[in-house]
Amino acid sequence: MEEILIYSEDYTTLCELLSKGKSEAEEKNIKVSAICSEKLDEVEKLFKYGADKVYMIKDLNELNLNPEKLTAILQKIISNIKPIAVILDSTKNNREAAARIAAKYKTGCITDCINFKIEENGELSAERMVYASKAIAFEKIKGKPAVLTIPRRSFKAEMKWNNPVEIEEVEVRIEKTSIKVLKTDVKKLEGKPLEEAEILIVLGRGVKRKEDCNMIEELAELLKGQVSCSRPIAADLKWFNEWVGLSGHKVKPKLYIGIGVSGAIQHLAGIQGAKIIVAINKDSEAPIISAADYAIIGDLYQVIPKLIENLRKRKAEQYK
Amino acid sequence: MRIAVCVKHAVDVSQLRMDSATGKPLISTAPMKFNDLDRNALEEAVRIKEKIGGSVIAITFGGEKAREILREALAMGADEAIQIVNDINVKPDTYITSQVLSEILKMKGPFDLILLGEMSIDSYSSQIGPRISEILNMPCITYVRSIEVKNGKIKAQRDLEDRYELVEAETPCIITVTREINVPRLPPLMAILKASRKPIEKINLSSLKIDAEPKVLLIDLKGLEVKRKNIVIKDKPVEEMVEELIQHLEKEGVLEG
Numbered sequence: 333m334e335e336i337l338i339y340s341e342d343y344t345t346l347c348e349l350l351s352k353g354k355s356e357a358e359e360k361n362i363k364v365s366a367i368c369s370e371k372l373d374e375v376e377k378l379f380k381y382g383a384d385k386v387y388m389i390k391d392l393n394e395l396n397l398n399p400e401k402l403t404a405i406l407q408k409i410i411s412n413i414k415p416i417a418v419i420l421d422s423t424k425n426n427r428e429a430a431a432r433i434a435a436k437y438k439t440g441c442i443t444d445c446i447n448f449k450i451e452e453n454g455e456l457s458a459e460r461m462v463y464a465s466k467a468i469a470f471e472k473i474k475g476k477p478a479v480l481t482i483p484r485r486s487f488k489a490e491m492k493w494n495n496p497v498e499i500e501e502v503e504v505r506i507e508k509t510s511i512k513v514l515k516t517d518v519k520k521l522e523g524k525p526l527e528e529a530e531i532l533i534v535l536g537r538g539v540k541r542k543e544d545c546n547m548i549e550e551l552a553e554l555l556k557g558q559v560s561c562s563r564p565i566a567a568d569l570k571w572f573n574e575w576v577g578l579s580g581h582k583v584k585p586k587l588y589i590g591i592g593v594s595g596a597i598q599h600l601a602g603i604q605g606a607k608i609i610v611a612i613n614k615d616s617e618a619p620i621i622s623a624a625d626y627a628i629i630g631d632l633y634q635v636i637p638k639l640i641e642n643l644r645k646r647k648a649e650q651y652k
Numbered sequence: 653m654r655i656a657v658c659v660k661h662a663v664d665v666s667q668l669r670m671d672s673a674t675g676k677p678l679i680s681t682a683p684m685k686f687n688d689l690d691r692n693a694l695e696e697a698v699r700i701k702e703k704i705g706g707s708v709i710a711i712t713f714g715g716e717k718a719r720e721i722l723r724e725a726l727a728m729g730a731d732e733a734i735q736i737v738n739d740i741n742v743k744p745d746t747y748i749t750s751q752v753l754s755e756i757l758k759m760k761g762p763f764d765l766i767l768l769g770e771m772s773i774d775s776y777s778s779q780i781g782p783r784i785s786e787i788l789n790m791p792c793i794t795y796v797r798s799i800e801v802k803n804g805k806i807k808a809q810r811d812l813e814d815r816y817e818l819v820e821a822e823t824p825c826i827i828t829v830t831r832e833i834n835v836p837r838l839p840p841l842m843a844i845l846k847a848s849r850k851p852i853e854k855i856n857l858s859s860l861k862i863d864a865e866p867k868v869l870l871i872d873l874k875g876l877e878v879k880r881k882n883i884v885i886k887d888k889p890v891e892e893m894v895e896e897l898i899q900h901l902e903k904e905g906v907l908e909g
Contacts, residue, residue: 399782399794424778424812428794431746431779435786440747440867443777457871463774464665467677470872474865510791514807515818531906555907567797567811567832574813578776579831587906597666598773604878608906610897622882626900628893629886638894646898 334360334454335385335413337477339367339406340421340484341397343374347381347489349419349482354382354493356450362416367409370501379495386499399428400509406433408504415477417456419448422481430479439475445482456480464578465601483582485527519573523558525581526574531557532585532606534576536599537564538592538613538632542571547636548591554643555587562593577602592632595620612636653706653801653823655697656763658753658784659690659725661718663774670875677875686721689769691728693829695836697767698729700801707731709760713744713752719852726847727839734760739856742864750783751862756855757788764823765806770795770830781828792826793819797833 336353340346346366353364365385366378378386387409397405406418406429418433420426427443434441446468448458456478462469473479526532533552535545545559552559560583566575576583578598584605591612593599600623603609611624614631621627628635664685669678697708710725712718713736722733736752738744744752757766766788771778778794785792793808797816800807806825810817811832839847857864883900885893901907 399792424795427778428782428792431777431782432786434747434779434867435750435783438747438863438867440745441777441779442868443779461876462776462873463663463668463677463679464776466665466668466670466876468874468876469870470874472869472871474867474869510821511793512820513817514820517816517818519814519816521814563831567830579771587901587904604876608901608904609880610901616884616886621884623880625881625883625904626897627882627884627886628897629884630890630893634890635894638890639897642891642894642898 333363335363335365335415336417336419337365337367337406337409337413337415338419339402339426341423342421342484343372344489345421345484347378348485348487349421350378350382351490352487353419356448360450360454362450362454365413365415367405375499376497377491379497380491380493381489382493382495384495384498387502388499390501390503397425398509398511398513399425399432400511401506402426402429403432403436404506405504407436409502410437410477416454417450417478417480419480419482422483427481430481433477434479437475437477439477439479440473441479442471442473443481445480446486448480448482461601464597465604484525521573526558526560526576526583527581529558529583529585531555531587532576532583533557533559533589533591534561534593535559535565535591536562536593538594539565542569544633545571547640551636551640551643554640554647557587557589562596562599590620590624591636593620594618595623653700653704653764654762655700655706655708655765655767656757656760657690657694657697657708657710657725657730658766658768658780659694659710659712659721660687660769660772661685661712661714661721662687662772665773670877675875675877676873679873684717686724687769687772687774689771689773689829689831691769691836692831692833693767693769694725694728694730695834696799696829697765699834700765700799701729704801706764709734711753711756712736713749713857714738722852723847724839726850726852727844728837729839729843733850733852734855735852736855736857736860740858740864742857743866743870745866745868746777746779746783747867748862748864750780750787752857752860753780754784754787755860755862757784762824764804764825765801766790766824766826768826768828770828778828781826785826788826790824790826791821792828793821794828795830796827797830799827799829799833
C-alpha cells in the first residue's frame with residue numbers, strides 16, 4: 333500500500349496535516365503516517381485526526397532536532413517504507429531538511445505550499461505563492477518521494493476518523509553531526525501566534541522610539557488586538573522577536589492596522605490575507621497606501637492619541 | 653580563504669505587472685535585478701576576504717542578461733565571475749539549478765566557504781543551499797545573521813522562528829545568509845569602471861554533466877490581485893479623520909475581536 337509520511341514538531345500542525353493528508357489519500361487507498369516523539373502524550377488521538385500509522389522515534393528531543401538529525405530520521409524511515417510523499421510543516425529547519433531529502437532522492441520539492449492534491453497516477457500537485465504573493469504557481473512533482481512543506485494553520489484539524497492504532501517504534505542512531513550548537517537563545521514570544529490574531533496592529537519604522545510602543549499597546553488593548561511589527565523593527569532594532577511579512581509571519585486578521593509601516597513588497601505579501609487593511613502614515617506616497625482599504629495620511633504621533641481618545645469615549649458611552 | 657558566492661538574477665517583484673487580458677504575471681518581460689539576499693552574501697564574502705585574505709568568485713546560472721549582476725559583483729569586490737549559460741533551454745527548477753552550481757563549484761574548487769542568500773526574492777524556495785550541501789557532501793548552516801571565521805572554523809548565528817542558535821562548523825562549509833547580516837556596499841565609480849574590464853567566464857550548460865529533466869513542472873501561473881478599497885482620508889483635522897476611519901471600520905464590522 334502506498335504511503336504518505338508527515339512530520340511536524342507542533343502537535344496542532346501535525347493534526348492539521350494528517351487531516352488534510354487523510355482526506356486527499358482516503359479515496360485513493362493511500363495510507364497516511366505520522367512521525368512523532370515518544371514523549372508525545374496524545375499519540376492515540378492522532379489516529380482520530382487521520383493517521384493510519386505512527387512511527388515513534390525514541391529519544392527524539394524536539395527542540396534540538398536540527399536539520400541534519402531530522403534528515404537522518406526521515407531518511408531512515410523513507411528507505412524502509414518508500415512513501416510517495418513526505419510532508420513537513422514549513423519551519424526554517426524543516427525547509428532545510430525537505431530540500432536535503434529531495435536532493436538525496438533526486439526528486440522535486442515544493443516549499444510553503446498552500447494546497448496540495450494527489451493525482452490519479454499518484455503524483456503530487458501543489459499550489460504556492462510566488463513573486464511576493466503576486467501570483468500562485470500550480471506545480472506538479474516528478475519523482476518519489478515528492479517533498480512538500482506546508483505553513484502552519486493552512487488546514488483544519490478534523491477529529492473524524494476512527495483508524496485502528498498502529499504504532500511502530502523506530503530507533504535512529506545519529507552519528508556526530510557536522511554542526512555543533514554552542515548556544516541557544518530562546519526568543520521571548522508574546523501572546524498567541526500572529527497567524528491567529530483577529531485584530532493585528534503592526535508598527536513600522538515610522539515609530540521613532542521603543543517607548544512609543546506603549547501608546548500602540550494601549551490602542552491594541554482598546555481594540556482587543558495584538559501588536560507586532562515590520563521586519564526592521566524586529567530584525568534590526570530588536571524591539572520585538574517576530575515580524576509580519578513574507579519572511580516572518582504571514583497573517584490573516586480581519587483587521588490589520590499598519591502604523592508608520594511603509595509597506596515593502598515582502599511586508600505587503602505577508603498581509604494579503606487580511607480582510608481589511610488600514611494604514612496610518614504621513615507619507616501619501618508610501619506603498620502601503622495604495623495597498624490599503626482605508627488610509628489616514630497624517631503624523632502617527634497625532635493620529636494615534638486621537639484614535640485612543642475616540643475609542644475610549646465610545647467605550648465609555650457603551651457602558652452608560 | 654577561497655570563497656564562492658552563488659548569485660541569482662531574479663525577477664524584480666516590486667515591478668512585476670499583470671497582463672490585463674489574462675490576469676497572468678508578465679514574467680518574460682519583467683525587470684530583473686540582483687537578488688537582494690545574494691547581494692548580502694556577496695558583501696559578506698568580500699568582508700571576510702578583506703579581513704583575513706583570500707579570493708571571492710561569483711557564480712550565476714541564468715539568461716544572457718545575468719551578466720549584469722556579475723558586473724555588479726565584480727565592482728563590489730569579487731575577483732572572478734562565472735556565468736553558466738542556459739544554451740539548451742532547460743526549464744530550471746531547484747533540482748537542476750543545484751546540480752549546475754555544484755558542478756561549477758567542483759570544477760573551480762575546492763572552496764573553503766560557499767555563500768548564498770537564504771532564498772530568492774522571486775521564487776522563495778530556500779532549497780539551493782541545502783541541496784548543494786547534499787550534492788557536495790558539505791555541512792550547511794542556514795538562516796545566518798552573523799559569521800565569524802577563525803582558524804579554519806566558522807561560528808555563525810542562526811535566526812530561527814523562536815530562537816537564535818550559535819553554531820560551529822569546520823570549513824569547507826555552506827552558509828545561507830539573512831538580510832540582517834550586513835548592509836551591502838555601493839561600489840564607487842572607479843570600482844565599477846575597473847570591473848567592466850574584468851573578464852567574465854562563460855560556460856555552456858550543455859557542456860556540464862547533469863540530469864536536465866526538471867522534477868517540478870509548472871502547470872499554471874495565476875496573477876493574484878487583491879482588490880482593496882483604497883479610501884484615503886487626508887487634509888482634515890486629525891479628530892475628523894479618526895472619526896471617519898472608525899465609522900468605516902464599524903460599518904465593516906471589524907472592530908473588537
